[in-house]
Amino acid sequence: MSYPRREKVKWSADLAYVVGLITSDGCLSKNGRHISLTSKDEDLLNTVKKILGLKVKTGYKVCGFSNHKCPNIQFGDVIFYRWLESIGLMPKKSKIIGSLKVPKKYFFDFLRGLFDGDGCFYSYWDKRWKSSFMYYVCFCSASKKFLVWLQKSLFEYLKVKGDLKTGTNIWDLRFAKREGLKIIKKMYHSPDVKCLGRKKKKIIAAFEESGVKVKI
Numbered sequence: 001m002s003y004p005r006r007e008k009v010k011w012s013a014d015l016a017y018v019v020g021l022i023t024s025d026g027c028l029s030k031n032g033r034h035i036s037l038t039s040k041d042e043d044l045l046n047t048v049k050k051i052l053g054l055k056v057k058t059g060y061k062v063c064g065f066s067n068h069k070c071p072n073i074q075f076g077d078v079i080f081y082r083w084l085e086s087i088g089l090m091p092k093k094s095k096i097i098g099s100l101k102v103p104k105k106y107f108f109d110f111l112r113g114l115f116d117g118d119g120c121f122y123s124y125w126d127k128r129w130k131s132s133f134m135y136y137v138c139f140c141s142a143s144k145k146f147l148v149w150l151q152k153s154l155f156e157y158l159k160v161k162g163d164l165k166t167g168t169n170i171w172d173l174r175f176a177k178r179e180g181l182k183i184i185k186k187m188y189h190s191p192d193v194k195c196l197g198r199k200k201k202k203i204i205a206a207f208e209e210s211g212v213k214v215k216i
Contacts, residue, residue: 009083014051016106017194020113028091036074094142099149112187116196123206133210137180139173147173188216
C-alpha cells in the first residue's frame with residue numbers, strides 16, 4: 001500500500017469535505033496512525049483517495065448493524081491523524097464527539113461531507129394542505145453534544161434553528177423547507193463541488209417535482 005508523505009496539513013474546500021466524511025463514516029485507530037473510511041458508495045471513496053493522494057486498495061467490511069459488507073479504505077498517516085485529533089476527532093468518537101475546529105470559510109464544505117455520510121434529504125406532499133410540498137435536510141449522530149454544536153454553528157452562520165430530536169441510540173437534527181433550502185444552497189455553493197451524486201440528484205428531482213426553482 002502507498003501512503004502520502006505530508007509535512008503539514010492545510011485546510012481547503014476539498015479537505016473540509018473529506019473531514020466531514022471522516023467525521024460521519026470514518027474511524028481513527030487507537031494506534032495513533034491509521035484512519036479508515038467506510039461507505040456504501042465506492043465512488044465516494046475514490047473521490048477521497050484522489051483528494052488525499054492515496055494509492056490504497058479498496059477493501060470491504062461489515063457496516064452498521066447488518067451483515068452487509070461495504071467498501072472500505074484504510075491508510076496510515078501520522079501527521080494527518082494528529083491534525084484530525086487537533087480539530088476535535090478521536091478514536092471511538094461516535095458517542096463522545098463534540099465541537100470541531102472548522103474554519104468558517106470551509107464550514108459548508110465540511111457540512112456537505114457530513115451530509116453525504118450521515119445526512120439525508122426526504123420530501124413528500126402533505127395531504128393535510130392542498131399543494132403543500134414538505135422537505136427536510138437531516139443530520140444524524142449518536143452524540144447529542146456534536147449535533148448541539150452543529151445546530152449552534154448553523155444558527156450563527158445562517159440563522160436557522162432546526163429541530164433536534166432523539167430516537168433509539170441516535171439523535172436527529174432536522175431543518176424543514178426554507179431553513180433546509182438555505183443549507184442546501186450553501187452546501188452546493190458551486191456546481192463542481194465534490195459530493196455524492198445520487199444525493200444531489202435526489203434533491204434536484206424533488207425540487208423539480210414540486211416546482212421549487214433552485215439551482216445547485
